[in-house]
Amino acid sequence: MDRGMVTGNYAAAHGVKYARAEVIPVYPITPQTSLMEKIIEFINSGELDAEFVPVESEHTAMAVAIAAEAMGARSFTASSAQGLVYMHEMLFVASGMRLPIVMCIVNRSLGAPNSLLGDLQDSLDIRDASWIQLYAENAQEIMDMVIQAYKIAEDKRVLLPVAICYEGIIISHCMEPVTFLDQQKVDQFLSDYCPDHVLLDPERPTHVQAILTDDAYYMEYKYQQQVAMENAKLVIQEVDQNFENIFGRRYGGLLEAFGTEDAEVVLLTLGSISSTARRVVRDLREKGILIGFVKLRFFRPFPREVLQSLLARLKGVAVIERDASIGSGGVIYTELSSALYMNEPKPKIINYIVGLGGREVTYEALKVLAEKTLWMVKTETTVQPIQWIGVRGLS
């Protein structure tokens, strides 16, 4: 099988080509832009038969993707930070219409102040938009997840849009080795999009996105989205298995974990930090330290049940994340605390807020956090549960 060096953005573009996306409206924004440029190159060279639409804003990008998807064309778009927030209104329309659009969110910090580097604040901000959200840590995972995303989104038990999130610059612009996919195998894995639930067809006229007056069926629509999101948990695992059967590698579905069976403490993280955290945990385990690793792959649906069964008997969980809901804590920390609250016993959960604005999170820094958490558990010390790490001027 062909191997080569590509950036995260190019890996995503290859995924889009393999998935044979058909309508691709994208508005340029750093650090997403090289993804869009690579797709245009694929269309120009005839490797991808799609309509690229040079839209005048991200809001329109999502509107065009919605209209195209409602015509039965597989759509793709991508954005970052301010652009994603600009399309916010249309995100709810896409999921409410149950359109399986796939979007890459090349994570970038939200201004102000402006930063070109990445944290997860932008995609976590769309938490309630009823989009499936997954976080990839490297180029290979991005490429593989684009085709998995369509498979998950278009499954009739799901029919929800999917966002593939990865940190800008750190992942989007760094070259990494990848194994390219075999198009024939991809076609075997993912067939054409042939919807029957939403379709603008003069032979079968429907009025798409009705305006509900009075106390019509709004709540029922939303409940169905909730059911679909629950169904997605199973579908994600099935698709992961299916992918392994054809391509020979798997990611673990909702999350990846190791060492949780004997660990007292785990490091739980997502995105690019996972790679470093995995190394830290492996090295500590080699020294006989009882520590485990969890990489949260899907944030929506939130893998509540799996996390409960994995983490309930532990003594401590360190949630390390590149985001902060100002006025509360990290978004993942809050979600995890709520998921584990009803469990008895349950671990102490410490939230380490790191790397905002793309600030580097090093091996050494993660090792210190791991040791700090282990010490806290061992000495049963009460500490501040939400800690901002690496802030200048803070001791």
Next chain:
Amino acid sequence: MRALAERLPREEFFRSGHPLCPGCPGGTLWRLTGKVLGKNSICTVSASCLALPSHVYPSALTTPSLYLSMSTAPAGITGVSAALKVLKRKGRLKTYEPIHIYAISGDGSAADIGMACLSGAAERNDDGIFICFDNEAYMNTGIQRSSCTPLGSWTTSTLKGKTEKKKDLPEIMVAHHIPYVATASMAFPEDYVKKLEKGRDMGCGFKYIHVHSPCPTGWRFPERKTIEVSRLAVECGLWILYEVIYDQYQITYRPKVRRPVEDYLKTQGRFAHLTREDMEKIQRQVEERWQALE
């Protein structure tokens, strides 16, 4: 009128029983549009008065339509036309007949919140007809001023009358050098039908039709007088019927004798507070506009 009735198909694509206000010209607009564009058409609608008959269940339309948001009806044209192109290439379209794509939007969504979206679709020359239903304010939310509200008009957000001029959206569209721009009025249905047919038969590209749409509810005149008020706007020269084919202007109706604007303004409660000087100012603007267009 009889000639028009004989020329258009008897088949209706817009059913009665819709929730438009009595006297609204929107029903006529949609009925004629359906007859011209026919069964093989797809409409995208922005939040506006005209989204009510199409998207409040049960819909009055018998052809497919997509409601997107306040500002994105033009993006609907873009998305639907892009999908049609690629599906046609891939042999996934069930029909070989041409499918007409059109968007219907109010003046607020076209000229204010959706201006960038409209301009984008026009500049890309996406394939479809954009119809702006201009009732000169945000009527669906209860008569607030838009940039298309004319000088002097009362609205619930301009209690002493609007102090700014009406935005000239058709001229902005002409500046996009698209294949077709036209103005229309429901008092001149033959004229509207001809223009819509032109837009339909031109094939590719972005076509824009701006329909002056008197609103009994918001303009404060009796429901039965909609067509009369529409006609007066044209006869007084306040609303000029013209078309622009690839930058070439053509006036499609010239009043034999241009009546004073007062005849039009006094029919509506929204202008009741205007003084003689105000009316003279508006009259002068009309003369200047005609001179510029001639």
